[in-house]
Amino acid sequence: MRLRPFTTDLLLALGQVAALVLIGPSANGIGWTPLDTQGYGLGLLVILPTLARSKAPITVCLVTYSVWVVYILAGYWPVVTSFGPLLCLYTVSLLRPTRVSAVLAVLLAALWAFGSLLTLDDSFIPSVVAQCVCFNAMVWRMGYLARRSQELARRTRAEQQEKARRAVVEERGRIARELHDVVAHHMSVISVQAGLAKFVFDSDAKTARAALGTISGTSAEALEEMRRMLRVLRAQEDGGEVPDAPMPGLARIGEMTDRVRAGGVPVEFRVVGTPRPIASGVELCAYRVVQEALTNVLKHARQASATVELHYHHDHIEVSVTDDGEGVIQDRVERGRGHGLIGMRERAKLYGGTISIGPRSSGGFAVRLTLPTSARAAPPGDDVTE
Structure with missing residues (x-):
């Protein structure tokens, strides 16, 4: 349980009162003026200002020093009430610049030496000065180190907040790329199906209806994924929780190939090995x-x-997409264009x-991706071949 500042100050003040009551009577035994009513009253006046040390550290420190000097000039043992001035010095060192706290540290040392030398023999001077x-x-050093630790903690928190902010920005960029991928794919399918429906609308009503059905299903899926992405963006902006709606995974690759096949491109989908649970991020990536x-x-x-082939290995998966078309895609790779290839x-x-992206020796184009079965951060370096 963390105490509030005033509660801490109150407990420290009560501790000083206890020390005054317990140690004060022993002053007479070592040659100091015994504490009487005036001595206890001055001692309490030294302690009382420390209750406000956190609100006005320099003022409280100077007031405490002043009362302590009166207490010392009255002939009372300085050690009995020394914790109050030391606590004030620590507070100034913790909350104020080093230059200010250093001056107050020197002043306190001078007052302490002055009070001790009023009644002690010259033989005790070296010990008192030490x-x-x-x-x-x-x-003073403890307060200084505590202040530096607080400053370091603040800088660390600020760096963590900045890192979190950058992570949010990067995540939004990733989501923007997700939107590009989703919309580009579905719009391509819709465009192809719309052209097919227009071409056969009068001559083949059945094919036209099938094309329109594909357009309807594809557009609905595209809208749903866009809504999901927008919910993610809004949740990040509002500081809320990210919705847990499932993102596309390996199980939906078959649906994707069906849509492409309906768009007029013959696609074969093969699964090699035994399907098993894979990290959701890895599935989405594939x-x-x-x-x-x-x-x-x-x-x-x-x-x-x-041809799309999904191969389950012991500790990784391989996904490949190959075609037997001409070198149009190859030209885009060689020129380094296209957000999709960068993605x-x-x-x-x-x-x-x-991942390897490039032409096949037998003709056509191939994309081959290998992923670990757990979603881990990528090691440094370039993991792309072409």
């Missing part, structure tokens, strides 16, 4: 890469056929995978 210097230097690869086939290799590379790096 005590004044050591005790005050130690208290899904988006396949989606972008098939979108490129729809856009740039319409006369080609494509593939970024996704592979994000999840510690490798």
Whole structure:
């Protein structure tokens, strides 16, 4: 349980009162004036200002020093009430600049030495000076180190907040790329199906109706994914929780290939190995890469056929999309254009995978992605080959 500042100050003041009551009577035994009513009253006046030390540290420190000097000049033992001035010095060292606290530390040492030398023999001077210097230097140093620790903690919190802010910005950028991938894929399918429906509208009503049905389903899915992305963005802006609606995964690759097949591109989908649960981020990464690869086939290799293969290994998965079209996509790779190809590379790096994008020796184009089965951060370096 963390105490409030005033509660802490009150407990410290009560501790000083207890020390005054317990130690005060022993002053007479070592040659100091015994504490009487006046002595206890002055001692309480030294203690009382420390209750406000956090609100006005310098003022409280000077007031405490002044009352303590009166207490010392009255001939009372300084050690009995020394905790109050030391506590004030610590507070100034903690809350105020080093230059100010250093001046007050020197002043306290001088007052302490002055009070002690009023009644002590010259033989005690070296011991008194050493005590004044050591005790005050130690208290001042403790306050200084505590202040530096607080400043470091504040800087650390600020850096963490800045890092969190940058992470949010990067996440929003990632979501923007997600939107691009989703919209580009679905719009490509809708465009192809709309052209097909228009072409066969009068001659083949059944095919036209099927194309319109595909357009309806694809557009509905696109709208739903856009709503999901917008909910994520709004939740981040409002500081709320990110909705937990499921994102596309490996199980939906079959649906994707069906849509592309309905769009006029023959697509074969094969699964090798035993399907098993994979980290959701890895599944989404694989899904988006396949989606972008098939979108490129729809856009740039319409006369080609494509094959999508998902291979489950012991500690990783492999996903490949190959087609037998001409080199239109290859030209885009060589010129380094296209946000989709950049997105593939970024996704592979994000999840510690490798990806190769380029033409096949037998003709056509291939995208091959390898991902670990757990969503881990990518190691440094370039994990993309072309």
